[in-house]
Amino acid sequence: MNQNQAMGCTKRIDDIGLGIICPTKYLNDFAIRSRYHLVLTHMVLEDPEYAQFYRERSEAGDYLTLDNSSYEVGDGVFTNRDLVEACRRVQAHEIMAPETYLDAKETFEKAAEFVNWFRMRGYTTTIFGTIHGRTITEILQLYVQYQNIGIGTVGLSCRLDPVDVKFDHPNEAYRKSVVRAKIVDKLYQYHTLYSFRGLQMEHHLLGMNHPAELTFYRRYGNMIRSCDSSAAFINGYLRKQVDVFDYEKPEVKMDFNLDFVSPFQALVINDNIDTLIKWSKRQ
Numbered sequence: 224m225n226q227n228q229a230m231g232c233t234k235r236i237d238d239i240g241l242g243i244i245c246p247t248k249y250l251n252d253f254a255i256r257s258r259y260h261l262v263l264t265h266m267v268l269e270d271p272e273y274a275q276f277y278r279e280r281s282e283a284g285d286y287l288t289l290d291n292s293s294y295e296v297g298d299g300v301f302t303n304r305d306l307v308e309a310c311r312r313v314q315a316h317e318i319m320a321p322e323t324y325l326d327a328k329e330t331f332e333k334a335a336e337f338v339n340w341f342r343m344r345g346y347t348t349t350i351f352g353t354i355h356g357r358t359i360t361e362i363l364q365l366y367v368q369y370q371n372i373g374i375g376t377v378g379l380s381c382r383l384d385p386v387d388v389k390f391d392h393p394n395e396a397y398r399k400s401v402v403r404a405k406i407v408d409k410l411y412q413y414h415t416l417y418s419f420r421g422l423q424m425e426h427h428l429l430g431m432n433h434p435a436e437l438t439f440y441r442r443y444g445n446m447i448r449s450c451d452s453s454a455a456f457i458n459g460y461l462r463k464q465v466d467v468f469d470y471e472k473p474e475v476k477m478d479f480n481l482d483f484v485s486p487f488q489a490l491v492i493n494d495n496i497d498t499l500i501k502w503s504k505r506q
Contacts, residue, residue, distance in 0.1 A: 241449070246456075246481040246482070253455070265292040281316070288427065293321070324382075354378060363410070375425065383403050388406060395472070396432040399433075431451075450503065460475075
């Protein structure tokens, strides 16, 4: 097996992919309901059962993004070689470059260095770059810079909240969802221009604030490729449905070692997944 085969082949998914984040024990119950997966580096390197599940999903033809775990464990914890090793273990189809939260300039520098390091070693796997920035200008500049260095997929975090993109709403989850949608609206003109030139750059929503946000992106055709979220599982575990007008994002974080879900909780989790799948339809 050569380097490129070890790092995964090039595949694309046909609809908005819904990456279902859940504990390792329940991957075969819930994550398996989607053919798109966001896979966390720290879990791949620490949990053989987690890594094996996703390796098998890759071999079955599912599409995998290897996340750098910056959100979960902090920026810069894993080296380039760590990321490559995690990518190899699960045969992910794209690999997320390092980043620095909020800092567009430093994030670009890290991404550019990673692209150069990665390509010099002969790897051809798609590189995923996360957008950061404290202002919409910083965000737009980083987006253009990513295109110029060959980033294949752009990640738009649920934490994006530039100071000059305003939207007031009493529901914080909904407010931040609208802010991200406004950013996507700004990026859409660039996306259209690049597509016209025959250049391809895909877009992924990193996390979810208000689940109804998924319905915002139907107007942009195929621009948004995928989204990952723990909302279905965490809300279901708390016995809450996501299909409610006054939805509030839980403060509870994912416990990947959780080992018990009651039949009722499982029912609510599956209902939540049904809702997110319905809302992720392009039409």
